Amino acid sequence: MDQQANNALNSRFIALKICLTVVENGRSLSQSLPEGLAQFSDRRERNFTQNLVLGTIRWQARLEAIRAQLLKKPLKAKDEDVNQLILLGLYQILYMDTPEHAAVGETVAVVNKLKKPWAKGLVNGVLRNFLRDKQSICDEVDLKPAQRYSHPQWLFKALRKAYPDQWAEIMQANNEIAPLTLRVNRHQQSRDEFLAKLSKQGIEASAHPDSEHGIILNQSADISQFPTYEEGGFSVQDGAAQQAALILQPQADERILDACAAPGGKTTHLLEVSDNQAKVLALEVAEERLERLAENLYRLDLEADYQVGDASQPDQWWDKQPFDKILLDAPCSATGIIRRHPDIKWHRTAEDIEALVETQASILQALWPTLKPGGKLLYATCSVLPQENTLQIQQFLQQTEDAEEIKLDLSSAIKLPTPGSQFLPGTHGMDGFYYCLLQKKQVQ
Ligand SMILES: C[S@@+](CC[C@H](N)C(=O)[O-])C[C@H]1O[C@@H](n2cnc3c(N)ncnc32)[C@H](O)[C@@H]1O
Structure with missing residues (x-):
């Protein structure tokens, strides 16, 4: 042969x-x-x-x-x-x-x-x-x-029910190849500076329309060969995922909890946006995943406290100092990122969704007391299923007297009549993501 x-x-x-x-x-x-x-x-x-x-x-x-x-x-x-x-x-x-x-x-x-x-x-x-x-x-x-x-029959039915006008578009987008999207480390360089460096090397890229730190590559590429990779000049991160830090706008000295943090895509963005000045605690239940978070902090030259812990059990890790802001990037069905992980379609089942909804609710309830009055909690998932998203938050708001929604103005997300904002997969090349910003009312 x-x-x-x-x-x-x-x-x-x-x-x-x-x-x-x-x-x-x-x-x-x-x-x-x-x-x-x-x-x-x-x-x-x-x-x-x-x-x-x-x-x-x-x-x-x-x-x-x-x-x-x-x-x-x-x-x-x-x-x-x-x-x-x-x-x-x-x-x-x-x-x-x-x-x-x-x-x-x-x-x-x-x-x-x-x-x-x-x-x-x-x-x-x-x-x-x-x-x-x-x-x-x-x-x-x-x-x-x-x-x-x-698509599996259960997911097709769930999408058709949730999105009577968009289900076909969503399933079609799920079968496409996602573009490579990067996030410029603005703690080190501006987006324009990075785009100029790429262009000098003949790499075609453009500014992301939804994230001031994002760029979209016009072709797949070996990013380890890109300028500033070794020095931590950028990270790979989808444009919808970049919205978390842009929404939370972390400030110097704010105490911020990133409750489900590994591998640290959003933790590091929170730090970059605050010029490495926010006091971030990155919590993660899976020890081996926390190692990747530590590597990312090191590569990007950023500092945060990080520890293994279960977000639904604050007694195990909370020092009783309330947080100014919390990011809860909850464990979810990942039905918004099927383009990148097509096996999700075959590994996930309808029963998994029920269990995930319970886990999300228990984490949300457990974290709420750790937030300062006036503080903000951003709930996020990379799911497109309403049970994990808008219905989850609707229930939380009904049960939690001192919680209220702050409406977000995210132009590429679909407008929901219910709480939160939903990005659908494929919009401006982004993943499917859900965000809802909650605020704890001040005591009178
Ligand atoms: C959606 S991923 C987080 C992605 C991360 N925020 C990022 O941007 O790179 C959810 C993470 O939550 C972790 N997790 C699941 N249950 C948890 C719990 N009860 N407490 C803390 N972390 C948990 C998972 O191991 C997983 O790493």
Whole structure:
């Protein structure tokens, strides 16, 4: 076998192994993908494999529905490897610019590595039958929106109920590739200075329309090669995520709690905005994630106190000094960041949402007494589901006499008749995010 054929086989085999760990073993793509890709030294091969994996996971439900049209009897659970290989082949035919005959031939060749000789004819037959009848099979599959947009049925129904006019747009945006967005460390340089440095290196980027510290890259790139990376001149952060610090406007010497802080994207922005002068306590329940927060503080040359702790148990970590401001970036379904983590669609279930809603409510209730009268708490999630967002806050406001909403004017968020502001995925290239700013009333 020549080198090119060997590379083609290797990429597809590794892509198959990564997909299997996600679909069969329930591992997250953010764990499995970097591990799998670490085996490649060649950049092109690595990129091809990454695109193949992300696309096959993103389009899993549509590909599976196509497979079901072609092979009426599903494969046995022990042959999920063969099933995923068929989906990888279908993805290449439909979405990649690999010539069709190569997509089929190179996918079939992977069967040799599975030690299931019986599957060779099957994979070949299914993919060739698809080529013969592609349009009519896709038309049939696309009649069902959950299949057309490749979402689990429960999530499709939840989105349709919450957004009767926008559900299709949201599902479509969830299947797009998110742009690379950076946040300039304004403690070190201005956005214009950074844009000029990038332009000098031939890197095309533009100012973010929704964040005064944000820039959007026009192409994907290796950011570790960008000017000022080592010195902490910028971070990777979505434009909607950048709104947290812009809304809270931390000031010098304010005591600020970042209650669910790791890996520190928002903690570090809070510090940058206050010129490293705010007194931030970053709390995080997962110790290993707190290490990443510490690394980010170090790289960006910022200072905060940080500690492991459960935000719903202030008795364990609170020194009884009330906070001026609190950021609660709550654990959530992450349904607003499906573009970046397409496996969320298959790992999350409707039951998970109920449990998350309870956790969020308990953290919110527990943190409220730690806020000063007159102080502000920003509730945030990267979810698009009303239960975790506006309904959650509505309930909190009903139960909490001394809490009131401060209305935000976020021009790219949709206007809700209920509390808070909702960014939908895809607006100006941003993630789906929810924000609600609450204030503790002053005692009379
Ligand atoms: C949405 S992420 C936070 C992202 C972070 N704010 C940022 O911008 O980089 C939610 C975090 O909350 C943490 N978490 C979950 N439950 C928690 C709890 N009860 N107390 C503190 N942290 C918690 C999770 O481990 C996770 O790191």
